[in-house]
Amino acid sequence: MLFNWYTDGDTPSQAFGGFSLSESSARFFDAIAARVGAAVAGRTTYEHPRHFWRGSPIPGARPFLVSHRPAPEISGTQTLVTTGIEDAIAAAREAAGAKDVALMGGGVVTSALEADLVDEVILHQVPVLLGAGRRFFQELPKHVHLRLLEAIPAPGVTHLHYEVVR
Numbered sequence: 001m002l003f004n005w006y007t008d009g010d011t012p013s014q015a016f017g018g019f020s021l022s023e024s025s026a027r028f029f030d031a032i033a034a035r036v037g038a039a040v041a042g043r044t045t046y047e048h049p050r051h052f053w054r055g056s057p058i059p060g061a062r063p064f065l066v067s068h069r070p071a072p073e074i075s076g077t078q079t080l081v082t083t084g085i086e087d088a089i090a091a092a093r094e095a096a097g098a099k100d101v102a103l104m105g106g107g108v109v110t111s112a113l114e115a116d117l118v119d120e121v122i123l124h125q126v127p128v129l130l131g132a133g134r135r136f137f138q139e140l141p142k143h144v145h146l147r148l149l150e151a152i153p154a155p156g157v158t159h160l161h162y163e164v165v166r
Helices: 023-034 043-047 085-096 106-114
Strands: 036-042 062-066 079-081 100-104 120-125 145-154 157-165
Touching: 023 036, 023 145, 023 157, 036 043, 036 085, 036 106, 043 062, 062 085, 079 085, 085 100, 085 106, 100 106
Parallel strands: 036 062, 036 100, 062 079
Antiparallel strands: 120 157, 145 157
8 A cells, every 4th residue: 555656647657667656746756766866775675675676776876785784686786885874875976976866765864864964855655554563764863854845745645855954
């Protein structure tokens, strides 16, 4: 249910082959994806939805995996960084050039927020109440404040785009 909005629409994504979203989701999702030149993911994100990591989770974006242990089956197009979030983001920024670096996974986002390396947060809120499971974010730093830039309601999801306020 959490990811049905990727495929339950009638507008094909221009960035993600196989995704058929609502018109409003496709417009938002494709515009954000076009900005990304590299993506940094944590180990759990990398291993859990392996079908997204056939090369990169975002088409055209160079993938970086931040982990403290070796990664099995890492491809030649992927880069493993074992020295921490700061080094992973620095390498991704260099690879992204003038484009943005996307962060994927709660642990990676939490670590990057703690290191003051995040400018924006984009969340896709699905109207489902969960009674148990793993939380997305770890213990968040108290200094993080967000300002809503836009909220896009769409069938099955609301896209929330925040700026990190410094």
